[in-house]
Amino acid sequence: MSLPNFVLLITIVSCCHGAKILLIPTPATSHCLEIMSIGQALLKRGHHVTLFAVLFDPKSCIGRLDKEAFKTTFNVIVPDLDPSMQKTHEEVLAAGQKVIFSRGGMWKMFLNFLKPMLQNHCSAAMKDRVVLEGLKKGNYDIALVSRMPGSECLFAIAAYLGVPTVVASSYIDARDSGMPLQSNTFPHLMSSFTNDMTFPERLINTLLIFATSIVFKASSTSTDYSVLGDKLRDVDASQLVRDSVLFIENSDYIIDYPKAVFPNFIQCGGLTASPANPLSGELKKYMDAAQKGVVLVTFGSLIKGFPPPLIEKLMAVFGRLKYQVLFKQDKEEIRGNIKTMKWVPQNDILGHPNTKVFISHCGKNGFWEALYHGVPIICMPIHAETFTTAIKVKKYNIGSRIEIFDDTVDDLFEKISRVLENKSISQNMKRMSRLLRDRPEKPAERAASAVEHVIKYGGNHMRQPPVCFVSYIYADVWLSIAVIVSVIIAVDIWICRKCCCKGKSDKKHKTE
Structure with missing residues (x-):
């Protein structure tokens, strides 16, 4: 067989076996990055992937994708929405930021920020019927859907399209996946406990699990899915979540505590972490020239800007350090040993040998990237699961925790200096890094393999029996x-x- 004919045959076989996969993330860059990392792994295996981007800029989560290499197999669909929906989304984000910096707490954040944001997102996702009809004609084999409290509508869209769903999230509730009740060994996301609980803590943890379920159910609003068709008029969207063929959680037992799961539940901690790409230009010169080392400071994509008093407090602390400080902020300037930038390639900087410590709000993606590269992390938790992550960092002695509201400049300087000078913390983090990386497959590849399995065989053989x-x-x-x-x-x-x-x-x- 001639070489051209062989190449043509391989191309035909690849096209025949390539599945059509739809990605439906919630409107948060971090969640889109998680689900897109799985999508990229599937693209590399010859599948066709479509990203359904609603109320967020898709450019923010496909920056690492080689668009030229996958121009025929990757597609982004953005619905045509009323500008008022985008405006509402931005207003909700601004209101949520006020709740965070007013120290409103987790419940207030859910009721005043997360819930309205997802309600608006649901309305927007179901609004453009032309786009939905186009998706339906796409004949997708499976949909990867982000899961957050209130995001059930996204699973109703998958049901409207007639495709099975895979849940992909940084945290998956036990009731969604059918995971066995483990309140005695696995702490609730909103608790301050580790997996080593006393009897009173186990009692509180169990009650908290039940109370959270009741509160979320009572505070949820019924959505009229009949706009998607009469078959979905009285559908229980929560049941649609539980009927998913696969559950992929951005977690790992080495840091998130061991837990009992069924075969259709896959832990893939570190989805966005990868070997660092070489830096270039001025940033490369800056990092290479920092002989004593660099402290990287970023607080994710959700928070657009800190109140000026908090920024000045942090700047006063960083100015006292003997290290260079690279601080992601909304402006670019150099102030002594501090360099602020509007955007930084976080994963690549963490992989640079001169990076000594990472100061972060401890969102899942940033945390896993720090762990992957063995960089000690200092958590400044301000929302969602960041408080739980900070507890784990302290338990495993791989970093520290600071309180931006309560700690003085002296307190912050002392805590940061202690991590920078503590060799045991650095050694513990490097050991964790080796544990994470010493696997047959990378996290995104492990997730892609699981998705391919359920596309080929379905998921009933891995599903637990239903229980009341x-x-x-x-x-x-x-x-x-x-x-x-x-x-x-x-x-x-x-x-x-x-x-x-x-x-x-x-x-x-x-x-x-």
């Missing part, structure tokens, strides 16, 4: 045991009483 809430919490088992024990005790007491009464009766007859 009473069975899920073992209430029927413990109630049965309690009844049996009570009956045995009651019978024993009855027998004892009969024996005692008979003894007294016999003694009375003998006396007479």
